[in-house]
Amino acid sequence: MKQLRNYIDGKFVESPKLFDDLNPADGSLIAQVHEADRTMVDAAIAAGRRAVGGPWGKMSVEDRAKVLYRIADEMDRRFDDFLEAEMSDTGKPHSMASTIDVPRGAANFRIFADILKTAPLESFRTTLPDGAHAINYTVRKPLGVVGIISPWNLPLLLLTWKVAPALACGNAVVAKPSEETPATATLLAEVMETVGVPPGVFNLVHGFGPGSAGEFITTSADIDAITFTGESRTGSAIMRAAAEHVKPISFELGGKNAAIVFADCDFDKTIDGMMRAIFLNSGQVCLCSERVFVERPIYDRFVAAVAERMSSMKLDWPTNKATTMGPLISAEHRDKVLSYYQIARDEGATIVAGGKVPKFSDARDKGFWVEPTLITGLSDQARCMREEIFGPVCHVTPFDTEAEVIARANDTRYGLAASIWTSNVNRAHRVAESMRVGISWVNAWFLRDLRTPFGGSGLSGIGREGGMHSLNFYSELTNVCVRVEGAAA
Structure with missing residues (x-):
């Protein structure tokens, strides 16, 4: 050994x-x-x-x-x-x-x-x-x-x-x-x-x-x-x-990071970026977006597109170069994430996709896997919107105005990161600077210049x-x- x-x-x-x-x-x-x-x-x-x-x-x-x-x-x-x-x-x-x-x-x-x-x-x-x-x-x-x-x-x-x-x-x-x-x-x-x-x-x-x-x-x-x-x-x-x-x-x-998706975003590039921002490393990145706010005109389209992309994610052995998502780190952490899936159900969420433990019929069944999960229908005060889950899960909710979504995104005791997706340059600067976080990305996520300040506020x-x-x-x-x-x- x-x-x-x-x-x-x-x-x-x-x-x-x-x-x-x-x-x-x-x-x-x-x-x-x-x-x-x-x-x-x-x-x-x-x-x-x-x-x-x-x-x-x-x-x-x-x-x-x-x-x-x-x-x-x-x-x-x-x-x-x-x-x-x-x-x-x-x-x-x-x-x-x-x-x-x-x-x-x-x-x-x-x-x-x-x-x-x-x-x-x-x-x-x-x-x-x-x-x-x-x-x-x-x-x-x-x-x-x-x-x-x-x-x-x-x-x-x-x-x-x-x-x-x-x-x-x-x-x-x-x-x-x-x-x-x-x-x-x-x-x-x-x-x-x-x-x-x-x-x-x-x-x-x-x-x-x-x-x-x-x-x-x-x-x-x-x-x-x-x-x-x-x-x-x-x-x-x-x-x-x-x-x-x-x-x-x-x-x-930790973080309970928000992503804000405006209707004028480059939709396909935004979906690409958000799939990374939600599911990279099985959601076990402090910068991952667990709260996703989508402007109402594209809300249904966004939810459907993320769910469709999730269906093609490959949960397989880490050594397989085609694998797109691995397990959680431990049985204890898997139990924590699964408990939040249940809390979401108890709070009245809609589980659009995922929410269970996958079955492989091989040695992976002894590992610490969960399905990537997309939920909707919760209020901003629900536990799954307030507490860090640290798993492959996000909640998607609609918004109507810029002022509204800034207030909702900032309504958290955390303050690590945010991402804003829009083609409007003035709005991009306005909203990014309004976020009470250590780093605001615009039309990007997890893009780092190692010379820049990195950290968060609050919790x-x-x-x-x-x-x-x-x-x-x-x-x-x-x-x-x-x-x-x-x-x-």
Whole structure:
């Protein structure tokens, strides 16, 4: 049986306590994972502290960038290994893992190396009343040891999205991947060892949340910052734990995202975009559109078109390149999604398509599958319109006016993303800027420039990641102010 070990201070470390890693496609056991105890987490934090205090923390920007490029190159070389691990751990189709997850994992290291080398720092000259002046300039220094807790839906992509800028800024990290998806994180540790990243710079601990590695990281006084992507409820618990030691936090949490489809949209392109926005990764993306508002003149046509496209979706083994949708991550999560399908029925929804567990008559029947589901007929106050489901499901509802739909789309405690579909340029700008979200797409979805700010408001998170926003979070910025006597020559 394959063993997935912790990686602490440049060494792979075993634990007497193991837990199972299951393949969501058929429920089979693919690996046993060594759960880190508190002593191991403390050792990882201590190793990170030594690394930051040693040559790594003092390394030049150029030399650190070279290390990040080597990491990316080795990830490319091991592309097939990462691809196999990502598909086995998550059940996501080859078509997604091979074009989004694994390529972005390597790209994150390259882009933050590039950004780091060209990142500007502020400088100001201040004239003083006595004729002297002061020169102010900013120095970027490492924060120290950063705790990184990453989710199961995009495990490699979102782990590297945090590790890359943290290392670029000279920090050490103690990373805990989701217990559901430990494989690609373990491969990343192998990459770190292969390319010669100094011991203690990258530490990996496996485990769970309360009473396990997650809690040990977030409650440690020796962790200098915490970054987390995952459920809003978990973010709230981490925030309480971090408050005791007053440290920086960066949270990208859940969403109940709205899509607004106007009657003047390019209909065929909109349907293409919305099929991705609703069903990508079986709806297990925080950016997915669970609330779809469609202008009344095209409402019936839109519902019929989505239902027709759903009928041709291929639910099959992840390794099949024709597969368009895989399973959910776990039996527990499948039960949650199915419970919302039932809640929708109880609330009076119409199940236009889906709503059940598919039957395959093969090993997939032991996996964690649900049908993609389209529902209509609920009020905006129904639970299925207020609470994040995180599955392959959306509710479609009609609207009549621009002002009405803006108010309805913004009527949520979340604030992560929105998409607007229209051919009217003025309306596009007007509505996109009116959304209380971190990112508004127009005639697009999941289109990302990694230099731009990414994050949400309300229950969707705190802070922004991407480009300079990431570098500033992972840096301690010191202003140096020098008084210069006398007037300038």
